Amino acid sequence: MKLTIIKYNAGNIQSVLYALERIGMEAVVTDDHQLIREADKVIFPGVGEASSAMKYLKERGLDTLIKSLQQPVLGICLGMQLMCKYSEENNTDCLGIFDEQVRKFVPQNGEKVPQIGWNNIYDLKSPLFSNVAEESYCYFVHGYAASLGEHTIGTTNYIQPYSSALHKDNFYGVQFHPEKSATVGEQIIKNFCTNI
Amino acid sequence: MLTKRIIPCLDIKDGRTVKGTNFVDLRDAGDPVELGALYAKEGADELVFLDITATVEKRKTLSELVNRIAHHVNIPFTVGGGISSVDDVSVLLQNGADKISVNTAAFKRPELIVELEKEFGSQCVVLAIDTRQEEDGEWYVYLNGGRTKTDMKCLDWAKKGVDNGAGEILLTSMNHDGTKQGFALDITRTLATQLPVPVIASGGGGTMDHFIDAFEKGMADAALAASIFHFKEIAIPDLKAYLKDKNIEVRV
Numbered sequence: 545m546k547l548t549i550i551k552y553n554a555g556n557i558q559s560v561l562y563a564l565e566r567i568g569m570e571a572v573v574t575d576d577h578q579l580i581r582e583a584d585k586v587i588f589p590g591v592g593e594a595s596s597a598m599k600y601l602k603e604r605g606l607d608t609l610i611k612s613l614q615q616p617v618l619g620i621c622l623g624m625q626l627m628c629k630y631s632e633e634n635n636t637d638c639l640g641i642f643d644e645q646v647r648k649f650v651p652q653n654g655e656k657v658p659q660i661g662w663n664n665i666y667d668l669k670s671p672l673f674s675n676v677a678e679e680s681y682c683y684f685v686h687g688y689a690a691s692l693g694e695h696t697i698g699t700t701n702y703i704q705p706y707s708s709a710l711h712k713d714n715f716y717g718v719q720f721h722p723e724k725s726a727t728v729g730e731q732i733i734k735n736f737c738t739n740i
Numbered sequence: 741m742l743t744k745r746i747i748p749c750l751d752i753k754d755g756r757t758v759k760g761t762n763f764v765d766l767r768d769a770g771d772p773v774e775l776g777a778l779y780a781k782e783g784a785d786e787l788v789f790l791d792i793t794a795t796v797e798k799r800k801t802l803s804e805l806v807n808r809i810a811h812h813v814n815i816p817f818t819v820g821g822g823i824s825s826v827d828d829v830s831v832l833l834q835n836g837a838d839k840i841s842v843n844t845a846a847f848k849r850p851e852l853i854v855e856l857e858k859e860f861g862s863q864c865v866v867l868a869i870d871t872r873q874e875e876d877g878e879w880y881v882y883l884n885g886g887r888t889k890t891d892m893k894c895l896d897w898a899k900k901g902v903d904n905g906a907g908e909i910l911l912t913s914m915n916h917d918g919t920k921q922g923f924a925l926d927i928t929r930t931l932a933t934q935l936p937v938p939v940i941a942s943g944g945g946g947t948m949d950h951f952i953d954a955f956e957k958g959m960a961d962a963a964l965a966a967s968i969f970h971f972k973e974i975a976i977p978d979l980k981a982y983l984k985d986k987n988i989e990v991r992v
Contacts, residue, residue, distance in 0.1 A: 555833060555860060555861070555864070556838070558810065558834065558835070558836050559810060559836055562811050562836055563814065565811065566811070566812070566814060591861065591863065591864075592861060651936075654933070656936060656937055656938050656961065657936065658862075658863060658907070660863065660907070660908065660938050661742050661743060661745050661785070661938070661961070661962070662743045662745065662785055662991045663741065663742045663743065664741070681743065681991040683815070683816060684742075685863045701741065702742055721816075724814065724815060724838065725814075725815075726780065726814050726815055727814070729814065730814060
């Protein structure tokens with residue numbers, strides 16, 4: 545199986561590659577359109593800021609490429625947020641694959657923003673979560689979150705419930721970092737590689 | 741719910757883990773990668789690796805070590821010790837570190853945090869502060885591994901660091917470090933309640949109840965300890981089970 549990780553100006557890309565290696569999967573990190581198009585599965589990772597990431601993707605035509613992909617695509621963290629319609633982070637129009645909107649966390653009771661740490665995922669509705677128990681803990685680092693909507697396949701509560709996983713057609717997204725979420729994360733990555 | 745985090749800290753010298761208290765009686769404790777992977781398996785929520793050699797000629801060793809850790813550890817980890825430039829951080833992040841911690845260099849040149857935040861985002865910039873309560877009752881910032889006193893008060897420096905872009909504070913009380921008499925609850929609480937970012941309590945954890953206090957009284961978001969884990973005085977699974985039993989939200 546050919547697995548490709550999209551290379552762009554966002555952090556944490558190496559971590560995804562290493563996590564795949566730990567479960568015995570090989571992947572190519574590239575921004576080459578042809579290699580991405582030819583892949584069996586594509587991972588769109590990222591830690592960073594939405595508007596500069598979108599600008600970078602547009603300059604390289606990666607925005608249209610990602611939207612046109614037919615094979616399974618998994619967005620992680622910023623990758624998932626960029627697959628949504630819009631992000632409040634510097635008023636950024638994103639790829640619009642998911643209709644959900646990305647909004648800044650507004651503390652209501654002294655909560656820290658960004659959310660950093662382990663939180664649970666529930667209402668899991670996808671083969672992406674095969675053998676993953678309801679309320680499993682995953683590692684999150686984010687200051688913005690996608691609203692709940694028709695594409696929500698996983699929910700997490702921080703200040704209020706939000707989409708910690710989304711799915712539409714061949715596109716999947718997770719807000720947490722499966723590559724850093726211990727054995728639960730490894731199971732989710734395995735599911736994407738073998739179950740989707 | 742977002743959980744409280746338990747963070748073992750590994751001191752690294754020349755690429756090996758060392759055990760000891762207050763930088764004396766350092767003993768080789770083996771391969772940091774193996775120890776880190778073991779803690780991850782036992783349920784540690786994150787790891788911190790502090791390079792206490794941190795000389796220029798050893799930096800390559802550190803980046804190679806970070807790369808090995810990143811290959812083998814499936815939880816987030818922070819690397820600190822002697823970091824003083826965007827280039828230092830870039831190498832560590834490229835090799836797979838999730839966060840870096842800065843201390844003395846950030847105090848001497850506060851723009852460092854601004855530069856790091858701009859380049860990599862605040863989520864990966866941890867400001868480590870060593871602090872000591874003096875006879876006047878105030879908490880002051882110390883540099884160079886606790887050897888150099890400054891006139892800066894801990895809360896003022898922490899606020900400035902957060903304004904500059906630090907995404908987390910790692911707070912070590914020198915009065916408590918190595919004593920196993922409990923964390924510095926008052927200053928931890930002051931920072932945890934006055935800052936908009938998470939605070940990691942460090943120094944003094946000796947019993948499982950000390951961790952309860954750090955979270956309930958100190959309002960810490962995470963608690964860090966070294967020797968009690970290395971010397972197996974407290975096992976991480978036991979600590980997590982105890983915290984859960986006392987209704988502290990933890991990942992088990």
